[in-house]
Amino acid sequence: MHSQHSQQGTLGRACRSALLIGAVALVAACSSSSSGGGGGPGGGVGGVPTANLPVLHKIGKGEGQLNLIAWEGYLQPQWVHPFEKQTGCVVNAKYAGSSDEMVSLMRNGGGGQYDMVSSSGDADLRIIYAGDARPVNMSLIPSWNDFYPAFKSPPFNTVGGVHYGVSLQWGPNVLMYNTKTFPAPPTSWSVIYNPKYKGQITIPDNPIQIADAALYLEKTQPKLGITDPYELTQPQFQAAVSLLANQRPLVKKYWALASQEISEFKNGDATIGAGWPYQVSALKGSKFPIGSVVPAEGATGWADTWMLAAKVPHPNCAYQWMRYISTPQVQAEQAVSYGETPDNMLACGYMDKISKGSCAQYHANAPASYLRSISLWKTPVPTCDNGKNDCVPYSQWVSAWNTQVK
Amino acid sequence: MSLTVTGQPPKAGLWSRVSEALWRRPWARATLLLTPPLAWFLLIYIAALVVLLITAFWQTNQLTGNIVRVWSLSNFAQIFQAPAYRSIIARTVGIAAGVTAVDMIIAFPFAYFMARVAARRTRTVLYVAILLPLWASYLAKIYAWQLVLDRDGVLNWGLGKLGLGHLNLIYTNWAVFVTFCYIWLPYMVIPIYAAMERIPPSQIEASQDLGARTWRTTRSVILPLVLPGIVAGSIFTFSLTLGDYITPTLIGGTNSTFIGTIIYSNIGIANNVPFAAAMAIVPIAIMACYLFGARALGAFREL
Numbered sequence: 001m002h003s004q005h006s007q008q009g010t011l012g013r014a015c016r017s018a019l020l021i022g023a024v025a026l027v028a029a030c031s032s033s034s035s036g037g038g039g040g041p042g043g044g045v046g047g048v049p050t051a052n053l054p055v056l057h058k059i060g061k062g063e064g065q066l067n068l069i070a071w072e073g074y075l076q077p078q079w080v081h082p083f084e085k086q087t088g089c090v091v092n093a094k095y096a097g098s099s100d101e102m103v104s105l106m107r108n109g110g111g112g113q114y115d116m117v118s119s120s121g122d123a124d125l126r127i128i129y130a131g132d133a134r135p136v137n138m139s140l141i142p143s144w145n146d147f148y149p150a151f152k153s154p155p156f157n158t159v160g161g162v163h164y165g166v167s168l169q170w171g172p173n174v175l176m177y178n179t180k181t182f183p184a185p186p187t188s189w190s191v192i193y194n195p196k197y198k199g200q201i202t203i204p205d206n207p208i209q210i211a212d213a214a215l216y217l218e219k220t221q222p223k224l225g226i227t228d229p230y231e232l233t234q235p236q237f238q239a240a241v242s243l244l245a246n247q248r249p250l251v252k253k254y255w256a257l258a259s260q261e262i263s264e265f266k267n268g269d270a271t272i273g274a275g276w277p278y279q280v281s282a283l284k285g286s287k288f289p290i291g292s293v294v295p296a297e298g299a300t301g302w303a304d305t306w307m308l309a310a311k312v313p314h315p316n317c318a319y320q321w322m323r324y325i326s327t328p329q330v331q332a333e334q335a336v337s338y339g340e341t342p343d344n345m346l347a348c349g350y351m352d353k354i355s356k357g358s359c360a361q362y363h364a365n366a367p368a369s370y371l372r373s374i375s376l377w378k379t380p381v382p383t384c385d386n387g388k389n390d391c392v393p394y395s396q397w398v399s400a401w402n403t404q405v406k
Numbered sequence: 407m408s409l410t411v412t413g414q415p416p417k418a419g420l421w422s423r424v425s426e427a428l429w430r431r432p433w434a435r436a437t438l439l440l441t442p443p444l445a446w447f448l449l450i451y452i453a454a455l456v457v458l459l460i461t462a463f464w465q466t467n468q469l470t471g472n473i474v475r476v477w478s479l480s481n482f483a484q485i486f487q488a489p490a491y492r493s494i495i496a497r498t499v500g501i502a503a504g505v506t507a508v509d510m511i512i513a514f515p516f517a518y519f520m521a522r523v524a525a526r527r528t529r530t531v532l533y534v535a536i537l538l539p540l541w542a543s544y545l546a547k548i549y550a551w552q553l554v555l556d557r558d559g560v561l562n563w564g565l566g567k568l569g570l571g572h573l574n575l576i577y578t579n580w581a582v583f584v585t586f587c588y589i590w591l592p593y594m595v596i597p598i599y600a601a602m603e604r605i606p607p608s609q610i611e612a613s614q615d616l617g618a619r620t621w622r623t624t625r626s627v628i629l630p631l632v633l634p635g636i637v638a639g640s641i642f643t644f645s646l647t648l649g650d651y652i653t654p655t656l657i658g659g660t661n662s663t664f665i666g667t668i669i670y671s672n673i674g675i676a677n678n679v680p681f682a683a684a685m686a687i688v689p690i691a692i693m694a695c696y697l698f699g700a701r702a703l704g705a706f707r708e709l
Contacts, residue, residue, distance in 0.1 A: 047470070100674025126675045129471055205655070207671070248660060253577045256655050267557045269577070379675060382468050393468045398676040403490030406663050 046160035047383075049131035050109075050310050056137055056319060062089045063314040066321055069094045069105050069117040071304070073338045079330045086324070089317035099123040106132045110309030115318045117309070118168060120302045121156035121377030122208045126394070127307055128157070129381070133164035134308045140319050141166055143326035143344060150371055151343040155385075156378045157305040165307035166322045169331070171277050171340040171362075172294055172301040172374050173204075173212065176261075178271040179289040188295050189216045191272060193243065198250045202264050202273035205254035207394070207401035208377060212274065212300050213240040215375055219297040229300065230378040231385060237392040237400070244405045254406065258282075265290060276302075277362060278339040298373035303343075335362055459690075462683035471677050481684035491668070495688060498665045501579065502647035505586045506594075506640045512587070513594040513639065518628075520595075521602035533599075536592050544589070548656050551585045552576065555657075577659035585657055586647050593646070594639035601635025602628075637705035644696060648689040665689055 066089045068075060075093045084090055094114065096102045102119045109132050110117070119127060127133050138144050144152065144166060151167040158164070177186055181200075189212075192201050203209055214229035217239055226236050252269050255261040261279050264270040266288060275292075283290040306325060312318050324330060331342035332350030341362045342351070348359040359365050384391040418426070428435050462481055465474045485491045520532050539547060554560045555575045562572055575581050605628065613623045651666030658664075665688060672682035700706065 098674070100671070100676075103674045103677075123675050126471070126677060130677075207676075251660050253659055260656070263556075269557060389469065395466065395468065395672070395676045395678040395681075398671050398678065399484075399681070402494075402663060402668055402671060403488050406660060 046162075048128055048159050048162070048164075050128075050134055051160065051162050053134050053310065055135050056140065056315055059140055059319045059323075060316045062087050062317045062320060064088060064317070065090055065092065066116075066314055066317040067092045067094065067114045068321070069096050069102055069114050069119075071096065071118055074118050074304075074334070076334075076337055078337065079325075079333050083321065083324050087317065087320045089314070089320060091321075103127060103130075106130075106307075106309060108132070109134075109311035112311040112313055114309050115312045115314050116165075116306050116321065118304050118306055120304050121154075122302070122379055122394075124156045124165070124305055124307060125159075125379035125381055128159055128164050132310050134310045134312060136163045136165060136308050136322070137319075138163050138166070141322050141326055143323065143328070146328070146346050147326075147343045148345055148371065151303065154303065154376065156303065156376060157307065165305040166326055167343045168304040168306050168325065169335060169338070169340040169342050170301055170303035170374075170376065172299045173274050174277065174280065174292040174299060175295050176265070176273055176275045176280055176283075176290060176292050178265065179291045181271040182291070185291055185293045186272070186295065187293075189297050190220075192274065193247050193250070195250060197272055199252050200269075200271040201247070201251050202253050202255050202261055202270035202275075203247075203251060204274060205256045205406075207397040208300070209274075210237070210240050210244065210397055210401065210405075211375065211377070211380075213243045215300055216297050217243065228385065229375050230380045231391045232380070233384075233390055234392060237396075241400045241404050248405060276339070281339045281361075294370075294373060298375060301374040301376045303376045335364065341366075458679075459683050459687055461680045462687050464680050466678055466680055473680065481681050482687075484681070485684060485688065491685075494663050494668060495665060497579070497661075497663070498648060498689075499692060501583055501586065501664075502644050504583060505590060505647050506643045508583075508587050509591055509594040509643050510636060510640065512591060513598050514632075514636075517595050517598040517602050517635075520599050522605075522607075536595050539589075540592050544652070545656075547589055548585060548653055551581070551588065552657055555581050555584070577657070577662075579658060579662055582654050582658045582662055585653050586643075586650070589653070590643040590646055593642035597635040597638040597642075598632060599635075601632040601638075605631050633703070634705050634707075637700045637703070641693075641697070641700070645689070645693050648692065 068091060070093055072095050075091060075095075080091050094105065096105060096117075099120055099122050102117050103123050103126050105111075105114060106117050106119075106127050107130070117127070124133075147167060151170070153161070153163065154167060157167065175186060175189065175192070177191075182191075191197065192203065193216075203212075210232075211229040214226050214232055214236065217224055217236075218226040218229060221239070224236050224239055226232065229240075232240065253260070253264060255264065255273075255275075258276065258279050261270070261273065261275050262282050264273075265279075265283055266286075277292065280290055280292045306322055308315075308318060308322075325334075326344060328342075328344045328346035329350050331344040331347040332354055334340070335342045335347065336351055336354045336358045339362065341364050348364045351359040351362070351364055363370055380392060380394045380397055382389050382391050382393045428438075461473060463477050463479065465476060465478065465480065466472070467474050485495075516532075516536075520529050524532060552559070555573075556562070557574070557576060559576070561575070565571060565573060575584070609627055609631075610623060613627045618626065649666050651664055651670050654662040654664045654667060665685060669682045669685045672678040672685070
């Protein structure tokens with residue numbers, strides 16, 4: 001009896017002392033968190049904390065390794081192996097499935113682990129303003145001079161004249177339609193808001209879709225005064241969200257993965273919707289009657305950038321990668337392989353050599369008017385271009401998407 | 407043992423002194439043994455969780471994206487005042503409860519057969535059969551169910567052959583429900599089986615000697631003894647469904663937003679970690695209530 005009592009007593013004392021150690025650790029953890037929490041604003045140009053970091057002036061000897069965060073399909077052996085042979089920089093790929101994931105992986109400047117990330121325009125400004133990107137010396141990337149003017153210093157990866165990455169490729173968010181249901185190509189985005197096609201519509205499960213609605217309203221309700229679908233004041237934002245909320249009963253499924261949209265069209269679940277050229281070429285490849293068009297109101301588009309991490313561990317290899325991936329031959333290889341449009345103006349000829357007609361298919365030789373009709377993704381931040389601070393930030397886009405649209 | 411000139415035993419070495427000190431102080435022994443695992447648990451697991459969940463009481467500065475350490479409950483107010491978030495929570499809890507109930511109903515007779523009726527070889531085969539899906543990837547199982555429930559999938563093909571028409575289950579909450587029931591079934595079967603195995607056959611014979619038929623024996627003898635196993639299994643199915651976001655995203659429809667989906671979408675570009683943390687506290691609170699209720703029912707007495 002006595003031993004049992006003392007047994008419980010010793011256990012109690014042991015537990016108490018162990019818990020005390022744990023509690024001290026907790027307090028230490030909590031107090032350290034109050035000293036962390038990101039750098040303050042206004043450290044550099046345009047409020048970017050890393051704007052004053054020194055840039056590389058000369059590419060030195062490669063470090064032998066390169067850690068890249070990329071979309072699936074962006075690091076095919078077809079163009080990675082020649083790079084590795086040329087420069088001796090072995091590429092270690094980390095594939096991310098969403099822009100959110102890329103932003104999370106790049107926290108803390110890439111954590112000293114990742115060199116670059118091929119993020120899309122919706123994530124770039126978030127990465128830049130969080131201080132996770134480093135200024136890039138564009139004079140070390142000669143092919144940059146052959147880029148389309150719209151992609152040399154675009155607002156989604158260049159802030160205050162400082163470049164935080166090199167533009168890569170881009171693609172439009174096109175209107176996809178089943179050619180059997182729509183023998184004549186639809187001419188307006190109004191078709192996906194039309195109750196006549198209830199249960200046949202599919203659009204991306206992405207809060208940035210609100211910009212698509214805003215782009216449609218820019219042309220159909222000019223009284224709202226929308227000029228930039230990513231910089232919306234509250235009334236403009238609410239109008240776009242209401243349009244999407246009214247669309248919800250018509251939507252069959254909000255697709256989260258490209259493969260989902262492909263199978264939706266194949267099954268006949270969807271006959272019309274918004275998608276990427278990637279899905280269009282995949283469906284065309286399996287002889288499915290699919291068509292795509294950029295309607296009269298224009299379209300949104302995604303443009304990817306190879307952003308340089310603030311704490312880049314292998315800067316020389318990173319710059320060598322940026323030089324390599326911007327050359328016309330490699331741009332053409334990636335464009336044809338993935339199904340997107342290169343930013344280098346000289347890539348068109350190489351694309352047709354790889355796959356005849358691909359240059360025109362992916363609008364690599366499109367006139368400036370085509371590019372003007374595309375509104376490229378940009379992270380919605382509260383600071384509007386007009387200098388005011390009343391634009392709706394992306395966190396509200398997310399909560400409106402979750403509560404009012406879906 | 408040689409005595410020194412002074413007649414004292416030789417001075418002990420360092421190890422024997424430490425050993426003696428520990429022998430005399432049992433609480434020090436226990437502390438030393440417990441500290442490594444408890445430290446791992448508290449420092450790495452609990453501390454990390456606390457640092458995240460504490461941000462639920464803070465806000466994000468929209469302009470700079472930094473966390474502002476002003477204590478307030480506005481995140482929780484936002485959750486409970488918006489009808490959309492309330493219905494998302496209700497939907498998640500409802501489907502979790504439904505999955506738990508259905509899995510209980512499926513697992514109970516299955517575990518009973520395995521534990522009390524099946525021959526040893528059959529029992530082994532069934533045990534392996536129940537565990538085999540756990541070896542498959544989580545995503546592979548979801549895609550398998552997509553193939554079954556699709557418009558032209560296995561289910562509709564079978565129904566068509568039987569002349570029973572057509573079911574439109576894909577991209578609905580029913581598809582999510584069925585997939586969850588399938589994925590979590592092994593987690594319900596194993597604890598119930600373990601509890602069933604422990605029932606001495608003498609108790610069932612005694613119940614029959616007293617005149618009880620099958621249903622009375624099940625209700626009055628077997629169920630109370632198996633209740634800890636049922637509750638253990640239900641904790642798995644309930645909490646796993648409560649936190650999941652992959653299955654609703656892949657196989658659910660326009661009305662299938664779960665708590666996990668909201669949490670996932672607020673981290674990343676949205677940069678609203680405080681709101682995601684507040685949303686994460688909701689399932690933790692629900693599970694805490696569930697566990698207290700289970701304890702009140704006496705499910706943890708056996709532990």
